[in-house]
Amino acid sequence: xxxxxxxxxxxxxxxxxxxxxxxxxxxxxxxxxxxxxxxxxxxxxxxxxxxxxxxxxxxxxxxxxxxxxxxxxxxxxxxxxxxxxxxxxxxxxxxxxxxxxxxxxxxxxxxxxx
Amino acid sequence: xxxxxxxxxxxxxxxxxxxxxxxxxxxxxxxxxxxxxxxxxxxxxxxxxxxxxxxxxxxxxxxxxxxxxxxxxxxxxxxxxxxxxxxxxxxxxxxxxxxxxxxxxxxxxxxxxx
Numbered sequence: 001x002x003x004x005x006x007x008x009x010x011x012x013x014x015x016x017x018x019x020x021x022x023x024x025x026x027x028x029x030x031x032x033x034x035x036x037x038x039x040x041x042x043x044x045x046x047x048x049x050x051x052x053x054x055x056x057x058x059x060x061x062x063x064x065x066x067x068x069x070x071x072x073x074x075x076x077x078x079x080x081x082x083x084x085x086x087x088x089x090x091x092x093x094x095x096x097x098x099x100x101x102x103x104x105x106x107x108x109x110x111x112x113x114x
Numbered sequence: 115x116x117x118x119x120x121x122x123x124x125x126x127x128x129x130x131x132x133x134x135x136x137x138x139x140x141x142x143x144x145x146x147x148x149x150x151x152x153x154x155x156x157x158x159x160x161x162x163x164x165x166x167x168x169x170x171x172x173x174x175x176x177x178x179x180x181x182x183x184x185x186x187x188x189x190x191x192x193x194x195x196x197x198x199x200x201x202x203x204x205x206x207x208x209x210x211x212x213x214x215x216x217x218x219x220x221x222x223x224x225x226x227x228x
Contacts, residue, residue: 004157042118042204042218043158056215090157098210100146100165105157 002026004093004106012112013081021076021109025093031055032074033103034066035090043090049074050097078111086113116141118207118219126225127195135190135222137179137205146208147188148216149179153201161203164188175199200226 005024013019025032031050035043048056049068063079072093078085088110092103117140127133139145146165150158162173169181179190188205202223208216 040220042206042220044218045216092157100210102160102163103158105159107155107157 004091004104006089006091006106006109008109009107010110010112012114014114015081015083017081017113018077018079019081019111021078021089021091021111023074023076023091023093023106025072025074025091026104029093029095029104030072031094031097031101032068032072033092033094034074034076035092036060037088037090037108039087046076048097055097081113083113086111116145116207116209116215116217118205118217120203120205120219120222122222123220124223124225126227129197129226129228130194133190133192133195133199133224135203135205135224137188137190137219138186139188139205139207140186141207141209143209144183146210146216147179147181148206148208149173149177149188149190150204150206150218151175151201152204152221158204161190195224195226197226197228200224 007022033048034046037043045058047066052068066076068074088108090108092105094101094103119138148163149161152158162171164171202221204221205219
């Protein structure tokens with residue numbers, strides 16, 4: 001079975017631009033969560049979606065948004081990019097909606113903002 | 115607010131030697147505790163988790179961790195390290211509910227020398 005896939009692998013943008021990152025969960029998984037991992041730090045929670053509904057939001061500005069589609073894939077959008085948005089963006093999928101479910105992480109999208 | 119401290123940024127061990135990675139958490143009630151591993155260019159992989167019950171938890175790849183409430187610790191151990199264990203290790207603390215309630219530490223980078 002395929003694991004969690006993310007696209008693109010790498011991305012370079014300039015300040016003020018907008019970016020869309022994509023995530024396909026493991027087949028059968030209904031939850032997707034998004035994390036930002038800045039170099040030298042642990043992942044920081046951004047969003048969780050379950051059955052196409054937002055179930056949790058981390059401490060990120062409104063420039064960050066996400067959605068989940070009927071096939072459970074997900075997109076993370078970031079508007080008005082800042083240099084500080086440069087990071088590895090990780091997507092994870094899991095079966096249910098609670099934190100007792102094991103999350104399976106994708107390899108991430110490396111975003112560089114110049 | 116909950117928090118996680120991983121006091122060791124970088125650890126070097128010889129192949130075949132034992133390993134202990136330290137994790138201290140701050141949380142008011144009984145926490146959910148996790149250890150993840152991240153290899154270069156990879157997403158995170160769950161090694162083990164603790165929710166309740168037996169305080170000694172067995173995980174994958176020969177790892178184990180012990181929850182010590184009196185010390186607010188959840189240290190990760192392995193009796194004999196293999197070169198393939200070289201990676202970054204993250205401890206995380208959470209609570210019932212979704213993953214918005216999980217906080218990651220800053221990680222410990224493990225180097226294994228022959």
